[in-house]
Amino acid sequence: MTNLSLSTVGAMPITIPPEDLQALRAALRGSACAPTDAGYDEARTIWNAMIDRRPGLAIRCQGAADVMLAVDLARKHELLVAVRGGGHNVAGSAVCDGGLLIDLSPMRWVRIDPVAKRANVGPGATLADVDREAQAFGLALPTGINSTTGIGGLTLGGGFGWLTRKFGMTIDNLISAEMVTAEGKLVHVDVRDNPDLFWAIRGGGGNFGIVTNFEFQLHTVGPQVLSGLVVHPFADAKKILTQYQSILSEASHDLTCWAVMRKAPPLPFLPQEWHGREVLILAMCWVGDIAAGEKAMAPLRGLGTPIADVVSPTPFAGWQTAFDPLLTAGARNYWKTHDFEQLEGDLLDTLIEAVKALPGPECEVFIAHVGGAMSHVPVSATAYPQRSAHYIMNVHTRWRDPGDDSACIGWARDLFQGAAKYSLGSAYVNFMPDDEGDRIEKVYGPNYRRLSEIKQRYDPGNLFRSNQNIKPSKG
Numbered sequence: 027m028t029n030l031s032l033s034t035v036g037a038m039p040i041t042i043p044p045e046d047l048q049a050l051r052a053a054l055r056g057s058a059c060a061p062t063d064a065g066y067d068e069a070r071t072i073w074n075a076m077i078d079r080r081p082g083l084a085i086r087c088q089g090a091a092d093v094m095l096a097v098d099l100a101r102k103h104e105l106l107v108a109v110r111g112g113g114h115n116v117a118g119s120a121v122c123d124g125g126l127l128i129d130l131s132p133m134r135w136v137r138i139d140p141v142a143k144r145a146n147v148g149p150g151a152t153l154a155d156v157d158r159e160a161q162a163f164g165l166a167l168p169t170g171i172n173s174t175t176g177i178g179g180l181t182l183g184g185g186f187g188w189l190t191r192k193f194g195m196t197i198d199n200l201i202s203a204e205m206v207t208a209e210g211k212l213v214h215v216d217v218r219d220n221p222d223l224f225w226a227i228r229g230g231g232g233n234f235g236i237v238t239n240f241e242f243q244l245h246t247v248g249p250q251v252l253s254g255l256v257v258h259p260f261a262d263a264k265k266i267l268t269q270y271q272s273i274l275s276e277a278s279h280d281l282t283c284w285a286v287m288r289k290a291p292p293l294p295f296l297p298q299e300w301h302g303r304e305v306l307i308l309a310m311c312w313v314g315d316i317a318a319g320e321k322a323m324a325p326l327r328g329l330g331t332p333i334a335d336v337v338s339p340t341p342f343a344g345w346q347t348a349f350d351p352l353l354t355a356g357a358r359n360y361w362k363t364h365d366f367e368q369l370e371g372d373l374l375d376t377l378i379e380a381v382k383a384l385p386g387p388e389c390e391v392f393i394a395h396v397g398g399a400m401s402h403v404p405v406s407a408t409a410y411p412q413r414s415a416h417y418i419m420n421v422h423t424r425w426r427d428p429g430d431d432s433a434c435i436g437w438a439r440d441l442f443q444g445a446a447k448y449s450l451g452s453a454y455v456n457f458m459p460d461d462e463g464d465r466i467e468k469v470y471g472p473n474y475r476r477l478s479e480i481k482q483r484y485d486p487g488n489l490f491r492s493n494q495n496i497k498p499s500k501g
């Protein structure tokens with residue numbers, strides 16, 4: 027057996043002697059995959075096909091003990107480390123070139139306590155795993171809108187979706203976590219134990235350690251929610267979005283309505299002549315009594331002359347998968363994001379002009395409607411820095427041919443620049459690409475300094491830096 031070469035923190039690559047690798051393999055419950063081993067490609071392949079990185083070794087963890095062994099290995103050899111949950115992050119930070127990939131995706135448990143309405147969730151679980159188990163008891167956790175997303179990265183960055191206006195962000199429902207620190211120790215974090223770490227992981231991403239279990243508060247939801255899409259001709263976008271904003275400024279927290287601007291996909295309920303033409307889609311969900319929802323949604327559904335209205339009572343877990351077919355893994359993706367308090371006139375013009383020049387049939391601009399319970403939490407209560415935004419824009423550029431890279435990325439950057447003057451300056455780190463490292467301090471705003479001090483205390487050597495990186499304060 028030959029030595030295994032791995033990149034390190036410094037310039038010199040190191041090798042792991044075969045006997046060390048053998049000992050590691052004997053100690054792991056999961057597996058250690060070198061580039062020629064089965065499981066290696068599965069571990070390193072992530073949602074965004076632009077990311078094609080080859081770690082020196084992938085440890086596919088089955089539990090906290092494996093994660094501790096992996097961190098010990100990384101410390102001993104000063105290895106570059108990447109941590110993978112669901113592998114959905116657009117920046118591709120879940121995987122590194124050379125170094126050690128710590129793959130949590132096998133740790134996929136979800137255990138529900140229906141009496142306490144709590145869930146213990148492994149860091150490799152997807153949102154679908156959580157929805158399926160929780161809905162068996164009529165319960166749900168506020169997460170995101172694409173069921174194949176990993177709970178790990180989503181939670182650590184913040185997490186918002188259809189239930190956020192009513193029940194808060196994913197982090198607002200995090201009761202405790204277990205995590206392995208940069209020293210390789212397993213610690214329990216909650217409001218009493220290690221409160222600084224508990225504060226930092228609620229929005230500060232994977233900077234502070236590797237979470238091996240999340241404990242969440244759940245809520246009674248469904249099983250049916252009133253939800254679906256209303257699709258408008260794009261020519262009406264400005265008028266509809268102006269009225270949309272005015273209706274939503276008064277809306278109940280049970281109602282959430284996201285706006286999506288894109289070319290119409292060939293959905294079966296859309297007349298064929300609209301396929302491939304620009305449309306405005308209002309995606310809406312009412313979390314509560316269905317009859318009350320019909321009444322509350324009427325003003326939104328009454329806007330303009332829609333091409334289609336497919337809003338109806340739908341099982342919550344099914345609604346959570348509604349966008350999955352448009353968001354499958356394997357496409358090239360580049361995202362840009364801003365937070366907005368309002369969708370004002372000139373901003374709408376900027377968005378509309380950009381959508382008229384979409385660089386491809388799968389590209390879209392979506393505006394997440396947030397606020398509600400999310401805005402009742404003070405900014406200083408968690409690391410997540412922005413509680414007053416009502417709209418979070420994602421310029422979601424998505425294409426297949428590498429030859430289109432520069433046109434698609436250029437389009438997203440232009441729109442991002444054009445919309446910057448209307449934004450709040452903060453941003454959702456989970457929607458940021460990998461080329462915005464210089465934006466981190468600004469997006470965390472008033473919370474950055476405390477994050478940087480906590481990073482200094484728990485990870486002064488910046489072992490966990492394959493992420494939207496918060497630098498140690500003395501670094």
Ligand SMILES: Cc1cc2nc3c(=O)[nH]c(=O)nc-3n(C[C@H](O)[C@H](O)[C@H](O)COP(=O)(O)OP(=O)(O)OC[C@H]3O[C@@H](n4cnc5c(N)ncnc54)[C@H](O)[C@@H]3O)c2cc1C
Pocket residue numbers: 072073109110111112113114115116118119120121130149169170171172175176177178179180181182183184185186187231232233235236237238353456457492493494
């Ligand atoms: C199609 C799509 C739709 C989305 N929709 C939403 C949405 O509606 N709402 C929303 O809030 N977000 C949404 N997101 C963004 C999502 O929150 C992020 O992509 C998130 O990072 C995904 O988590 P993951 O575990 O799959 O990511 P990964 O790529 O596996 O991980 C991302 C980073 O998180 C860190 N990390 C992950 N797990 C751990 C852990 N257990 N311990 C320590 N660090 C860890 C690592 O630094 C890693 O690099 C969406 C993403 C996609 C691709």
